[in-house]
Amino acid sequence: MKIKRPVFHPCGNYFENYKDELKIFETDFGRICTAAGLVLFFILAPWLCGPYTIYVLNLIAITSIAALGLNILIGFTGQISLGHGAFFGVGAYAAAILATDYHFPFLAAVISAGFVTAFVGMVFGLPSGRLKGLYLTIATLAGQFIIEYVLIHWESLTKGTMGIVLPPPSIFGFTLDGDVKYFFASYIFLIAMVLIAVNIMRTRYGRAFIAIRDNDRAAEGMGIPIFRYKILSFGISSFYAGLAGGLWAFYMTSISAEPFTLALSVEYIAMVIIGGLGSISGSIFGAVFITSLNEGLRWITDFLMNAGILEGIELTLAPLRELAFGGAIVLFIIFEPRGIAEVWRIIRSSFRLWPFSY
Amino acid sequence: MEKPFMLQLNNISVVYSDVIQVLKGVSLSVQEGAIVSLLGSNGAGKTTTLKAISGLLKPENGEVTDGTIEFRRSKIQNLSPEAITRMGIIQVLEGRQPFKYLTIEENLRVGTATRWGKPYKNDMELIYNYFPALKKRKKSLAGYCSGGELQMLVMGRALMAHPQLLLLDEPSLGLAPLIVREIFKIIKRINEEQKTTIVLVEQNANMALQIAHYGYVMENGKIVMEGSAADLKENPDVKEFYLGMAASGDKKSYENVKSYKRRKRWL
Amino acid sequence: MDFFLQLLINGISIGFLYGLAAMGFVMIFKSSSVLNFAHGEMLALGAYIFLTLVTWAELPVPVAFLVSLLGSFILGFVIERLFLRPLIGEPLIYVIMLTVGLAAMMKGFMLLVWGGNLYIYPDFLPAWLTLDLGNIVVPPVYITAIFTGLVFLVIFGLFFKYSSQGIYMRSVADNQPAAMSLGVHVRRVFALSWAIAALVASMSGIVLGVINGINVHDLSAVGLKVFPVVILGGLDSIGGAIIAALIIGLLETFTGGYISPSLRDVVPYIFLIFILMVRPYGLFGLVEIERV
Numbered sequence: 037m038k039i040k041r042p043v044f045h046p047c048g049n050y051f052e053n054y055k056d057e058l059k060i061f062e063t064d065f066g067r068i069c070t071a072a073g074l075v076l077f078f079i080l081a082p083w084l085c086g087p088y089t090i091y092v093l094n095l096i097a098i099t100s101i102a103a104l105g106l107n108i109l110i111g112f113t114g115q116i117s118l119g120h121g122a123f124f125g126v127g128a129y130a131a132a133i134l135a136t137d138y139h140f141p142f143l144a145a146v147i148s149a150g151f152v153t154a155f156v157g158m159v160f161g162l163p164s165g166r167l168k169g170l171y172l173t174i175a176t177l178a179g180q181f182i183i184e185y186v187l188i189h190w191e192s193l194t195k196g197t198m199g200i201v202l203p204p205p206s207i208f209g210f211t212l213d214g215d216v217k218y219f220f221a222s223y224i225f226l227i228a229m230v231l232i233a234v235n236i237m238r239t240r241y242g243r244a245f246i247a248i249r250d251n252d253r254a255a256e257g258m259g260i261p262i263f264r265y266k267i268l269s270f271g272i273s274s275f276y277a278g279l280a281g282g283l284w285a286f287y288m289t290s291i292s293a294e295p296f297t298l299a300l301s302v303e304y305i306a307m308v309i310i311g312g313l314g315s316i317s318g319s320i321f322g323a324v325f326i327t328s329l330n331e332g333l334r335w336i337t338d339f340l341m342n343a344g345i346l347e348g349i350e351l352t353l354a355p356l357r358e359l360a361f362g363g364a365i366v367l368f369i370i371f372e373p374r375g376i377a378e379v380w381r382i383i384r385s386s387f388r389l390w391p392f393s394y
Numbered sequence: 395m396e397k398p399f400m401l402q403l404n405n406i407s408v409v410y411s412d413v414i415q416v417l418k419g420v421s422l423s424v425q426e427g428a429i430v431s432l433l434g435s436n437g438a439g440k441t442t443t444l445k446a447i448s449g450l451l452k453p454e455n456g457e458v459t460d461g462t463i464e465f466r467r468s469k470i471q472n473l474s475p476e477a478i479t480r481m482g483i484i485q486v487l488e489g490r491q492p493f494k495y496l497t498i499e500e501n502l503r504v505g506t507a508t509r510w511g512k513p514y515k516n517d518m519e520l521i522y523n524y525f526p527a528l529k530k531r532k533k534s535l536a537g538y539c540s541g542g543e544l545q546m547l548v549m550g551r552a553l554m555a556h557p558q559l560l561l562l563d564e565p566s567l568g569l570a571p572l573i574v575r576e577i578f579k580i581i582k583r584i585n586e587e588q589k590t591t592i593v594l595v596e597q598n599a600n601m602a603l604q605i606a607h608y609g610y611v612m613e614n615g616k617i618v619m620e621g622s623a624a625d626l627k628e629n630p631d632v633k634e635f636y637l638g639m640a641a642s643g644d645k646k647s648y649e650n651v652k653s654y655k656r657r658k659r660w661l
Numbered sequence: 662m663d664f665f666l667q668l669l670i671n672g673i674s675i676g677f678l679y680g681l682a683a684m685g686f687v688m689i690f691k692s693s694s695v696l697n698f699a700h701g702e703m704l705a706l707g708a709y710i711f712l713t714l715v716t717w718a719e720l721p722v723p724v725a726f727l728v729s730l731l732g733s734f735i736l737g738f739v740i741e742r743l744f745l746r747p748l749i750g751e752p753l754i755y756v757i758m759l760t761v762g763l764a765a766m767m768k769g770f771m772l773l774v775w776g777g778n779l780y781i782y783p784d785f786l787p788a789w790l791t792l793d794l795g796n797i798v799v800p801p802v803y804i805t806a807i808f809t810g811l812v813f814l815v816i817f818g819l820f821f822k823y824s825s826q827g828i829y830m831r832s833v834a835d836n837q838p839a840a841m842s843l844g845v846h847v848r849r850v851f852a853l854s855w856a857i858a859a860l861v862a863s864m865s866g867i868v869l870g871v872i873n874g875i876n877v878h879d880l881s882a883v884g885l886k887v888f889p890v891v892i893l894g895g896l897d898s899i900g901g902a903i904i905a906a907l908i909i910g911l912l913e914t915f916t917g918g919y920i921s922p923s924l925r926d927v928v929p930y931i932f933l934i935f936i937l938m939v940r941p942y943g944l945f946g947l948v949e950i951e952r953v
Contacts, residue, residue, distance in 0.1 A: 116754060163934065166941040170696055173757075174892045175937055177885075178930035185927040298885070302761050309758050355772030362765025369759045370747045450842055453749075479844025491839035493832045503825060504832040508844035510825055548839075555843060 078223070082216045090215040092331050097222040098283045100323040101229050103307040104316065105276020108233060110305070111314035112242065113269040114249030115164055119157075119176040120304045122183035123274045125296025127153040127281025129187060132200040132291055142205035142212065146225075146282035153278020154271040156183070161270025165263045168252070180298055187293040199292030202285055218287055225283060226320075229276060233316055236272065245269055249314075306361075310368045312377025321376035329364055333357040399423040400591055401447065401559060406461030406471065408439075408446050410454065416442045418615040419461070424559070424593060429585050431594040431602040431623070433636055434612035440595040441488055443612070444561045447593075448485035449475040465559070479508050482558035488595075489567060490544040494537030498528055501536050501547055505554025514554065521550040524580055542573040549577075553584065559591045560584070566598045574598065578605055599636035603627050611636070663796045668918045669911070674803035676910025677810030678865055678872075680903040682883060683890045684817055685861035687902050690891070691821070692830040692854035694753060695745070698760040700862055701884015702767035705877050707733045707863015708870035709775055715783065722785045729867070730860050737859030741852045749848070764881070771877045780875040802871045809868065813861065814903050821899065830854060889929040893936055895943035905944060908932075 061067040081093060106120045131149035134140040140148065160179035164172050187194050194200070205212045205221070212218050236242050244265045247255035256262050285291045303326060311322025337357060372379055401424040408417040417439050424430045432440045445451045446458050447465075452474065463471040470478055493501050502521060506514045522529040525546040531539060536547060545565055552560060562581065566574040582605045585592050596602035603609060609626045611619040619632070626632050682704060689697045697703075710732050714725035744763060748756050790801030821827040832840045833850045841847050866880055873879060890909050894901030909929045917925035936944065 110754070116757075163937055167937055168941075170753075171892060171937065171941060171943075173696070174888050175934060177888055178933050181927055181930045182934070185924075189923060302765075305758060305761070309755065313754070355769040357769070358765050359769030359773065362762045362767075362769060365762030366744060366759055366766065369755050369762065370744070373748075373751055373755045448842065450838065453838065453841065475841050476844060476846045479842075484844070485842045487839055487842050491836050491842075493835035493839065495835050496828065496831060500828050500831070503828050504840065504845060505843055506825065507829055507840075507846070510829075551843060 074227070078220070082219060087215050090219050092327065094215060094219055094222050094287060095331075096324050096327045097219075097226045098280050098287065099304075099307065099327055100226055100320045101283070102277045102280035103304055103311065103319040103323045104229060104233050105273040105280070106304045107308045107311070107313070107316070107319040108236070108245070108276070109269055109273035110308055111312075111318075112237065112249060113245040113266065114252075115161075115266060115269065116169075116173040116305075117176040117270075117273070118173055118298065118301050118305070119160060119179040119183065120273070120277055121296050121298065121300030121302075122180045122187075123153050123157050123277035124281040124284070124300065124304075125187055125293065126156050126183060126274075127278030128285035128291050128296070129194055129200070129281075130278060131282030131285045132202050133193065135202050135286070136200060142207055142286060146279060146286065149282035149285075150275045150279035153281065154275035157274020157277070158267050158271045161267050161274075164266040164270065177298070180301055184293065184296060184298075187296065194293065197292060199290055201290040204289070205286040212286075222283055222287070225279070229279070230316060230320070233276075237316070241265070241268065246314075306365050309373075310365065310375055312375030315375070315377035317380070318375050318377030321380065325364075325376060329361065330357075333360055398426070400426045400466060401593075402462075402464045403443070403447070404462045404464070406446060406463060407459050408442050408451065408456055409459045410451075410456040412457075416456070416615050417446065420612070420615070420617055421461075422610050422617060422620070424591060425608070427585070427589055427591055428607045429581070429592045429594060429605055431596055431599075431606035431609045432612060433596060433599045433602060433609060433626075433632075436597075438612040439615040440612055441563055442615075444485055444563055444593065444595060446471070447478075447559075448483055448561055449473050449478040450485060450487075479555065482508075482556065483561065484508075484552045484555045484557035484559075485561040486548050486552045486563060486565070488563040490541065490548050492536035492539070492544050492547055495535060497533050497535055498539070498547060499532045502528075502551055502554050505551040508555045517554050517556075521553055524553070524584065525550050541569055542577075545569060545573075545577055546580075549580070549584075553588070553590075557590055559593065562592060562594045564595055564597060566596065566601060574601060578602075581605060599632070603637075664918065666794075667797050668914045670797065670799055670803060672911035672914035673907060674806040674910075675914060676907035677807045677903075678869055678906075679883070679886060679890050679910055680906030681806075681810050681813060681865040681868070682862060683887050683894070683902040683906055684813060684899055685858035685865070686887050686891055687894075687899055688817070688854050688858045688861065691834050693745075693756075693851050694834055695756050695760065697858070698757065698884070699740075699764040699767055700858070700887055701881035702764045702771070703733070703737075703859050703862040704866035704869070704883060705771060705875070705880035706736070706767060706866070707859070708866035708875045708880055709771060710863065711867045712775075712780055712782065712870070712875055715785075726867070729863060733859040733863035734856045737856035738852050740859070741855035745851060745855065746848065749851070764884075768877060768881060775877070777877060780870075782871055782875070786871070802868065806868050806872070809864065810903065813864075814899065817899050826853070886929065889933040891943075893933055893943050898943075901944055 061070070082090065085093065102120065102124050106117065109115050109117050109120075127149045130152040131145045134145040134148055135142070160176065160183075163175040167175055188196060190196075205218075207221070212221050237245075244255070244260045247258065247260055248262050248265055248269075252262050307322030307326045308319060309322070310325055311320065312318025334357065368375070403420055403422050405419045405421050406417055407415060407419060409415050420439070420443055422430070422432075422443075432443065434440050442451070442456070445454070445456070447463060447470075449470070449472075451457060452472075458471040461471070462469050465478075465481060465483065470481065470483075493504060496504070499518070502518060503514065506512070506517075522532075527543055528546055528550060531543065536544065539547065549562070549565065565577050565581065569577065578601050581592060581594070584590055585605075594602055594606060603623045603626055606623045609621065609623050610617050611626070611632065619626070619629070621629070627637070682700065685703075686697060686700050689695055689700075707729060711725055711729040714720045714729055715722060718725070720728065740763070744759060745756065748759060786801040786805060790804045792799035792804055821831060829840070829845045830850050830853070832843075833845060833847050837847060840850075865883075869880060869883060886909070890906045891902050893908065894903070894905030909932075912928055912932060913925050916928045
């Protein structure tokens with residue numbers, strides 16, 4: 037007997053084969069809703085939002101891509117990396133150098149930046165062959181500092197503290213100047229990267245990553261070459277970081293080594309954790325949360341300074357941002373360590389199961 | 395008049411994570427100085443029962459939601475493990491959990507945590523007397539010891555705390571039959587010489603019933619049968635389902651597999 | 662040659678300070694396996710408390726010193742109680758991230774209260790501590806650094822190896838459920854280790870403040886220097902941490918003196934990567950005993 041495909045979520049697990057279980061959308065309803073939501077977003081957002089909101093939305097798209105990459109590494113493969121900010125920087129520099137010195141077009145520069153970063157990430161992932169857990173984390177911290185140093189001091193390539201100015205991006209002769217045009221480019225990239233990530237996770241590679249996360253010894257015993265897969269995971273994750281870095285460089289039009297510090301890496305980890313470890317939608321939630329928090333705090337401090345209420349102590353307001361940022365992380369971890377993705381899941385399932393609580 | 399019971403569980407229910415009910419009204423009582431064994435298949439709730447007594451449910455997000463646990467007439471359900479261990483109830487965890495990076499001797503010293511600051515040298519000698527194998531290796535890291543040595547180590551470590559009630563969770567897990575026999579001999583000796591009351595959870599029902607005075611059989615979070623060890627050993631159901639013998643008392647023969655399988659009558 | 666000797670002595674005393682900072686770090690790691698990213702901030706906070714007591718409250722130096730040690734001891738307790746306790750039993754990455762958040766909060770707080778300026782302590786170390794070796798003069802701070810480092814190394818080594826409380830702490834780090842089943846007061850162990858770590862951190866913060874002046878950014882950066890030190894020494898070995906700290910201190914000063922000052926801050930990490938490729942558990946760390 038063929039059971040009719042459900043329109044809404046069934047109450048419980050009625051999968052009959054693996055193919056069903058691996059589906060991205062369990063119901064057609066979900067698929068249609070997502071597609072409609074995206075179309076609506078693409079039409080409405082540029083129309084409704086002012087340039088500043090579009091700017092924030094673009095930042096969110098770019099950071100989402102990078103956070104997604106980090107989630108593949110931390111949340112799915114279980115390798116904690118403190119070097120993601122530096123990889124992001126490598127991507128930005130790669131794109132900038134390719135675009136200025138070698139005159140790569142936008143698309144080629146961004147994608148090659150991803151590959152260059154993937155290579156760098158794999159090199160710094162090499163210690164994962166021998167190191168585990170906290171030792172590996174610190175090795176990636178070392179990677180962060182070394183890359184930072186190289187970015188500043190390899191002056192013949194990176195122009196040191198002067199920075200690089202990028203040409204305006206264009207795709208097929210169509211120049212992407214202005215926030216709105218870049219909005220479309222960055223979100224198309226984001227959607228493509230999300231699709232790739234979702235699909236990687238449904239294949240043998242994704243399952244191997246998860247097996248390594250849960251118990252790498254046992255995974256090895258099952259015949260998974262863990263070293264190769266760990267390196268692969270580093271590669272994929274840095275590819276995402278590099279691609280995001282490239283997009284960021286083109287968006288900012290000029291870059292220097294300043295932003296790619298440990299603080300940026302920490303910010304990415306915060307996104308992944310606040311969003312939800314091992315959850316693809318979680319990475320996006322996290323990016324939305326942290327980026328809006330950053331922008332919101334900047335807005336508040338600017339507002340307070342301009343309002344002149346706190347004349348004389350305006351210098352001491354900048355630390356408030358740091359305080360609030362730390363506070364948000366701490367509160368999230370204490371009260372909902374599974375992240376926003378879990379909150380979202382709870383909300384959804386309580387709607388689905390209403391009025392029965394289990 | 396019988397001796398008063400040392401430990402009494404009255405109709406307790408245990409729920410993990412507010413959702414999963416594991417124990418559904420378990421009552422059992424343990425007499426001062428006895429060995430009581432708790433039998434049952436995997437997932438019957440034996441370990442949970444022990445953890446409910448020793449307070450180790452808390453860290454696993456479990457809770458005694460109903461019923462009382464009385465130790466010497468005071469209620470101890472849902473107390474913290476620190477408080478319960480200081481009353482003299484020590485649990486030996488399932489699957490030998492040594493402190494891998496501590497030497498054997500340091501492992502034993504951790505056992506003095508409940509009576510911190512008191513002398514312990516004599517106890518150490520006592521433990522080495524029960525488990526001579528440990529003395530030879532007292533300076534080596536526990537992580538490098540064999541399974542049998544580790545089982546002795548964790549039992550010795552618990553003895554260092556001067557327990558009045560010792561909860562042993564599957565001491566025979568994964569050990570060679572010869573070592574199992576030795577371990578059980580020592581359990582019996584501890585019970586007789588130290589007057590320690592012991593609750594013993596075992597898969598190896600045969601061994602357990604040989605040294606126990608009284609036994610309970612658990613299934614699906616309930617006590618389904620109880621009786622003195624001698625009675626249980628003779629019970630046809632216990633024989634068939636836990637001792638691996640046909641009801642007649644012979645070794646089960648697989649030649650007549652077609653014969654109807656006896657149903658567990660208490661389910 | 663004089664330059665070499667001067668660098669040698671500087672390197673050794675910087676090394677001892679790193680070692681002192683690392684000890685507090687190892688302390689927390691040993692008992693609760695938590696990598697404390699807020700260690701640099703704890704260090705800075707200790708230095709600021711001392712500064713406030715000496716300059717603003719005008720307490721005599723020894724009293725101020727003791728009071729600030731006591732203050733940070735209590736602060737460690739409070740941090741553990743408020744932030745770490747709710748997370749007992751959660752996976753490690755959450756706890757580590759929590760310390761990252763804590764670091765940001767503490768940094769923001771310190772900037773709010775004291776601002777980002779560089780402060781300098783009044784000169785209080787007695788002049789007789791100065792070591793005059795002919796061509797080279799060793800200032801008293803360096804002698805103090807070496808002395809405190811040595812004393813605390815010995816105290817901590819003995820504490821962990823022989824005292825009951827030290828053994829309980831190690832047992833908790835090793836196997837928490839088992840320690841709990843034996844009645845080790847796990848929460849008390851955590852609280853104690855945070856308190857002692859905060860105390861040691863503030864001590865190294867004060868000495869570093871005397872050498873380099875007090876500034877939030879500089880002092881909290883020392884917290885990151887601690888990572889190569891402890892990893893090199895092996896995360897769980899206090900003796901190893903001291904030796905690694907000396908290596909790192911010397912490496913830094915010599916690179917800074919002979920090669921380039923800008924390479925100075927990176928060279929520990931480069932060295933660390935190479936060492937880890939050869940010895941994955943650091944120079945003195947315990948090999949993880951793993952049985953599936």
